[in-house]
Amino acid sequence: MKLHKLTLASLIFLSAGCTDFLDLSPRDTANVGNFYRNAADMQAAVDAAYGMLASPGEYSYAYYNVSEVRSDNTFNWEGGGNLPDAELDQFKMSSTNEIIRLMWIDTYRGILACNTVLEHIGGADMDDALRQRFIAEARFLRALKYFNLVRTFGDVPLVLKETKSVDDGYSQVRVAQSEVYAQIIADLTDAASTLPVSYSGKDIGRATKGSAKALLGKVYLTNRDFAKAKDVLKEVIDQGNYKLLADYSALWPAANANNEESIFEVQFKKGGTGTGSSFYNNFSPRNSGSSVIQIGFAGGRNIPTADLIAAYEAGDARKAASLSEGYTDNVTGKYVADPYTLKYRDTPFAEGDADNNWMVLRYADVLLMYAEAVNETTGPNAEAFDAVNAVRKRAKLAVLPAGLSKAAFALAIEHERQVELAFEGHRWFDLVRTGREVAVMNAHFKAPVVADFNAVFPIPQTQIDVNPAGIKQNPGYTF
Structure with a gap:
């Protein structure tokens, strides 16, 4: 679609x-x-x-x-x-x-x-x-x-x-958040009962039963309702119409959008109609000219950090498919150590007008969420290990060591999600969901920069100004 x-x-x-x-x-x-x-x-x-x-x-x-x-x-x-x-x-x-x-x-x-x-x-x-x-x-x-x-x-x-x-x-x-979440759950439960398992032709890309159930599983996980998360994510797995692509790099070409691993994507279409995506322009290294992207401005946004680059294990096939640590300048011929993501490469029709979709939900995410829900419910049993190891095997990595404790398995999932889903819009919300945002981010900054109140963002001042009685600022934000 x-x-x-x-x-x-x-x-x-x-x-x-x-x-x-x-x-x-x-x-x-x-x-x-x-x-x-x-x-x-x-x-x-x-x-x-x-x-x-x-x-x-x-x-x-x-x-x-x-x-x-x-x-x-x-x-x-x-x-x-x-x-x-x-x-x-x-x-x-x-x-x-x-x-x-x-x-x-x-x-x-x-x-x-x-x-x-x-x-x-x-x-x-x-x-x-x-x-x-x-x-x-x-x-x-x-x-x-x-x-x-x-x-x-x-x-x-x-x-x-x-x-x-x-x-x-x-x-x-x-x-209250609880009231909002109750409505989200009601909407997704209703949607899952009605939406089709799949579409054909021009309707491919619309929300499906699997889309609703996968998102519902993420909502339950966020609310720490691990038993319900486990059950609904298992339903997505048991549908049998999603699978891990054999080659991780095959997930990202624009021509392979809405593939068998994809559960829901935001659709973009280049061609001068105002419906193209700007990700590759935005994510190409600033000052790289036409060395990385040949059409339009290189924005220097969403740049991989040294922490992310170091998070990939030796031999992880996902690293080369996800990021480059630099490029060769097409004027000087010299290598420039300026990292950028490779997940959104395409030749734009014009600046900010490419075909790359945004992957909201995919099967690897479901497997890792399922493993997390199982671990939180019963500890790391064989099903949880199998789900994580399926993702690791696709990345050409060894399986997780047997005998991990519940806490160690949780950290293994956190690591796996960081490298498997990098640049796809999960990391910050994963850290907040597990209560790890302060510890991880202060280690990243090597200073006490992040506090508990930073788990949510400030309310836009424009909203407060027009309705000060009904819209109050979040605690901790004073300007």
Whole structure:
């Protein structure tokens, strides 16, 4: 389901009239009565919710910053000053940081798109089976968006209806994380009961039963409900339609998107339509000219740290497929030791317009989550070892040593997730989920830089300014 012009038109329609508050403010409703009438209208509305995943405030830009750059895995080239990238990277964030403002705005725009589908689809003249599938897709997408919000900001407004007036927007207040998670679980449980196991043709890339169950497993794991996480992740494994690709490097070519290991990806499509991805431009080494990427600017973002490079064991096949420690300058012929990720290589149509998707969920992630859930439930039994060792064998590594304690096995999974899923948006949230973010990050900085309150980000000041009674700042952030 590569993005297309219909999606762009839908996004414009759905976001018309938005203000900065929550970005749940009402759309221009002049043509609403003539829309949402049939299956084609509703597909355009559902596609708009998918399309928002590719916005700067979701997976195109903000997400890799809050999930990877925030961690010990990567950093951004701008190491000084008050640039939003540097603030986030160095734990000096203010509430006016542009990255978190974008994330809040665009994610709530995506939630608006989901709520719009759910509000209007009951009155559309369409096949009921397709109606139920679209409802399930909208609920999956809403759950994913809320999961990213609640992990990033903690308590957030929980909006489940289409926002139809300015007063509706201003009335929203932050609610407890537990309430948000309860809704996420309800949405994913409903979606998993309805979504198909797979699609064909142009529908490949839409949310499936496996997508909903894999995300639900991650949600349960985050909530430390390990028994439920274990059960639902085992259901994904037992579906039998996902597998580890034999060659780790085969995961990343744009031409091999939505492969047998993929469970859910954010779809991008190059070609001058505004739906391409900018990852390879953004992640190529700054000042590398055309030595790494031949078209457009090299951004120097999401750069592998020395800690990440050192984390790969000798002989790990994933290292050469995931990163390069430098490049040969095509002008001087000299080697430049400036590392960058290789996972998002493609030849752009123009600057910031490539075909690389963003992998949200894949089977290796499920296997490692399953091993973690089993370990936390019963200790490291044979099933847990088998799940981790399957991932290690694909990487051409020896199996884990037998007899590991529960604590040692947990650290082995943490290490495996770091190198298996590097640059894919998991590391920071993994550390927070396991309560390891302060210890790991202060070891990374070699100084007491990170405190407990940094587990969540500051609430954007723009949200507090327009609703100071309902939107309070997170503890620890004073500017």
